[in-house]
Amino acid sequence: MNGIRVRLAAVACTATLAALSSTGTASAQPGGIDCRYLLTTYPGGFTATVLLDNTGPAVNGWALTWTFPADTTVQGVWQSRITQPGPRSAIAVNTPWNAAIPTNTTLGFGWTAAAPATDIPTDLTINGIPC
Numbered sequence: 001m002n003g004i005r006v007r008l009a010a011v012a013c014t015a016t017l018a019a020l021s022s023t024g025t026a027s028a029q030p031g032g033i034d035c036r037y038l039l040t041t042y043p044g045g046f047t048a049t050v051l052l053d054n055t056g057p058a059v060n061g062w063a064l065t066w067t068f069p070a071d072t073t074v075q076g077v078w079q080s081r082i083t084q085p086g087p088r089s090a091i092a093v094n095t096p097w098n099a100a101i102p103t104n105t106t107l108g109f110g111w112t113a114a115a116p117a118t119d120i121p122t123d124l125t126i127n128g129i130p131c
Contacts, residue, residue, distance in 0.1 A: 035131040049110035070117035079109035
């Protein structure tokens with residue numbers, strides 16, 4: 001495709017996942033979540049998909065945070081809710097229908113964004129644990 005780059009990064013993080021309980025308290029669990037960040041770039045922006053591969057115990061409720069390398073405006077989102085506390089920071093949280101990530105399954109979500117730079121973030125955390 002003319003003018004479009006596709007990049008896949010296994011921002012591989014086998015983090016010990018802190019699973020949220022119904023009260024919102026984090027507790028350490030064995031196993032972890034592997035995060036994969038897939039990126040398709042185009043002039044002025046990109047489309048990103050994050051895949052969360054659960055190799056540990058089931059998770060109920062998740063939040064992924066990261067920092068973009070440049071000011072970024074998230075424009076469209078699927079399978080999560082994304083907020084931007086600042087022009088470079090982002091927080092994606094589960095929707096009511098995909099809060100659970102059972103053991104040995106993968107959950108995916110994504111977004112489109114306008115941005116001058118499209119480098120892959122290096123500081124992803126899930127439920128507060130580096131990914």
